[in-house]
Amino acid sequence: MTFFDVIDALLGEHDEIRRLCAAVERSGDRERGCRFAALSHAVHLHELGERKVVHPAVRNVSGAADRIGTMRMTEETALLLSLDTLDDLGADDPGFDRGFAALHRVILDHLTREELDEFPILRCYVPVQRLYGMTGELNDVQAMAAA
Template sequence: MGYSDVIDLLLEQHNEIRRLCAGVERSQGTQRERQFAELAELVHLHERGARVVVHPATRNGTATGNMVGVARLLEGAAIERALTALHDLGTRHLDFENGFAALHRAILEHATREELDEFPILRVQVPVQRLHMMAGELHDVQVMDAA
């Protein structure tokens, strides 16, 4: 996996998360369970990496960066709580559909805010070489967390 930098890696994960959300919405039964489990795992790894590697770099530079980093951190935590609640409910529960629709919206909004608010800050504040190193750090954190 040759990513030019951490932002490219995150964008690829966002695309995969969007694809999996759509898959959960249009599937049922066992296929939905599999898709949801895959989505939950990827979102967990993505948020863990963002918490450890990305948001601290965003918060390091300016008051705006700090505000944006904290906001993304709080959104990510809320998404993880919603994922856990839906997992506990189960994909076949009557309330899953509405709960997932709300979660899907939250995930899309969070990814868009990272892309529009956080990534430009990283591009301005963080040297290119550091962004490259952060891709490796993000990968390492996610691999360790998945193990």
């Protein structure tokens, strides 16, 4: 059995979200809506887990880390709003492709900022045992939300 700390788990989710973005981008008309729904679901669960487990741990480190965590949460709010707006628009709408291209850039930028800003803070300041415990918390939050 392999155990992952929360950063490894989040990096795996980031890879999956990037894969799902690429799948939406290259999909044809028939599968675009289904693939976008899968992406939307994955992003919502990911961001919920981060809000409940990851960002609080980052924000508790220091004043500077608190500002970083707050910036990531602000980005997430805007990202989720854009995601929901595009979902309401529908994959068949003529503006979907343009809207998705913009959303795709926002998602990729956000994931990269987390990897460059938050994850190093967690690695440096949060004890390893806590990082492993946070994985279970992340999984619990996401499982309850998905149920």
